[in-house]
Amino acid sequence: MSIGRSVLRLRSTLVVVCGLLLASTMVFGQGDGIPTDETSISAGMELFDGNCSSCHQIHEKGIAPALKNVYERRDVKWLTKFIKHPGKTIESGDAYAVALYEEFKPTIMPNQDLSDEEILQVLAYVKDATIKGPAKPAAEAAAASTGAEAGTPQGMVVSSNLLVGVIIGLLVLLGIVLIVLVILANVLTQYLRQQKGLEAEDEAYINEKFSLAAIFRSQVFVGLASFVFVIVVAKVTVDALFAVGIQQGYAPEQPINFSHKLHAGYYEIDCKYCHTGVEKSKNANIPSANICMNCHNSIRQNSPEIQKIYAAVENDQPIQWVRVHNLPDLAYFNHSQHVKVGGVECQTCHGEIEKMEVVQQHSLLTMGWCIDCHRKTDVNAKGNAYYDKMVEMHDATSKEPMKVKDIGGLECAKCHY
Template sequence: MKQVIHRKFSKNIFRLAIVILLAFTTSISAQGDPAKGKALFNSNCAACHQLDKKMTGPALRDIEARLSEEGIDKEWIHSWVRNSSGLIKSGDEYANKIFNEFNNVPMTAFPQLSDEDLDNILAYTAEKKAEPAPQAATAVGAAKASGEGDGISNKIILGALVVLFALLAMALILVRQTLNRFAEAKGVEVEQSSGLPLWKAFVQNQFLVLVTVVFFLLVGAYYAYGFMMQVGVDQGYQPVQPIHYSHKIHAGDNGIDCKYCHSSARVSKTSGIPSLNVCMNCHKSIYEVAETTGTPEHSKEFYDGEIQKLYKAVGWDDTEQKYTGESQPVKWVRIHNLPDFVYFNHSQHVTVAGVECQTCHGPVEEMEVMYQYAPLTMGWCINCHRETNVKVKDNDYYTKIHEELSKKYGVDELTAAQMGALECGKCHY
């Protein structure tokens, strides 16, 4: 009898242990996987939400814990994410409160997200904010801090050369004095220089005077010509802009197409200055750069400060996520500037001829600060027209003229020069 009772008791204990284990496992699985939640958050939520900052929607760090304090359970969160509009129409008090607080902008419905997906997202939002790791000093900064340079100072080299020449001059003087003493000891008479001074002898020689005058005239004409040819040529011009804009980060690291910002280059004579609204298409959400964006020249704090300059110029209240109406004009400094008598059409080159932006503007995707890459002189343009084949394949603009000129020149590909790009009236009017 005791054995039977003992067996029943053991079975009950075993069943109880299984129940507790299942409950414990269920509670663990209900907590969700933060790693999976991060991927789901980035693909579904990040366009309107940040963890620690109010955007189009509220900040979501510890959202489950914060809502539980107001009596809102996880089931409500699931219902809101899957169909916020339905919850609002049902008259739910908190749903209408959130809807009104965020300018009556309805949240996109995500009925495809399962309970497990939503639990994973909530698990990701429940993670504590990681403290930024202290950045190690760069090699350049460490060298400067320790007083070490990246090489021998130019001043030290210059000083060493001065000392060297002074020692050489002293050595020559000592050698001359020594030779004179040896000559006197041997009884050799040293002849002293006599006659006319050197400048008088030079003036009396008319041939040398003529050659010297011609030489200086030619040298003067050469440098005068070189100076005059550089008038209006601003190759390498790199002004400081009122708001720092890194083409390296935008066009290089992020791969933004040039014509996204300079959209008028495809259809207009000018490439146009992008409006600040174009910047705000992204920077409404991007209020700071990544931790790894800092460079030896510019820190992360510097880039974040430039974004704040953009907000001030466009009149954007980042805290309230709305425009204040108090905008300020940005006085951009023009870099590429052709003379007024020169006609240049961006759409003709970019859209019709298919010329890449880098052909004239250089590797902009590598430029931290934009500068004038090409000289933009008449000779430079003409050489390009002589050497560059026009993109005529599948280009209806050139279909008829391509057939005629191909027969005329006996070639399949035509340069811009062969199509009349050397005529004066093409660029001057």
């Protein structure tokens, strides 16, 4: 019996151990300690965007090594030590760390204030991105259905096009009337010339030579010309009134020649790395010189433009950036509400900022432009319990997706109070 019990206990122990190993594999992957659950990957993506993406890419080498398969090149323990203290790891003479420094010097990664759990989350995202492979370039979105590509409000387009159509229609109509009148005059003149017994006054009128000056002095011509002039002036005036307060295309000269095309485009630095308040504040905020120095304390130190950053830091003076996108004080806009909750991409309002050498105002930023967006945009309610009841009530009365206008997006007090 004792032998039987021992065998049973041994079997039970083996079952428990196998269960633990299976659970560990399911949670942490294939024995490397890196999580594979969606929560860790999502958290790792945010940490990567905020701390790593300014220098590192997953599949391509930039100013720092590509991180594809980095968990296979080094174990988690080594990666954790290096991420927290890269300088000390290099000074210790670690061959791999020294080789990295020699390849990318003088750039050296600053110490990362991340916990072990956060580093595992970053590695979870890197591993997930490695397995999925490089993202395929998406086709460019079509232009907005109303207005021009820049997002012209429908009201402005209709008003301007209506006036242009009226002018063109009138000119065509006047041209047709003029041709008909000339033909009728010639036919009548030829007919009257063949008639006999006409009075002297009629003969003088028929034989009168054509005078262009007389046409210009005629009341008909003066009246028509005056009418066309009034229409043109009205169109110019209406267009000018619609353009009041619109700064579309505004691209001021900045104190430092900063290229978004280089930083956000070529190096793929995430917008949130520099504009730290975009997801948690009303304003996206202009980055301070300290954020620039995270990279430029060792990159292109001798550049004349970078020297301006050094001067600002040494003199403890902020860089006097010129604001490009500015709403009137009477309008309230919250970046975090649109970016974090609404899931609106930066390019939706700011255009392809990653292709701009000099930043310019891409959209109109008018009230009509905002309202048009609220009428068309679906509420990003997925995974947000705050909207569950609203979606339920909306779906009970409508088959259309719930739009921003359906939750008060057209109420005046939402933006003006």
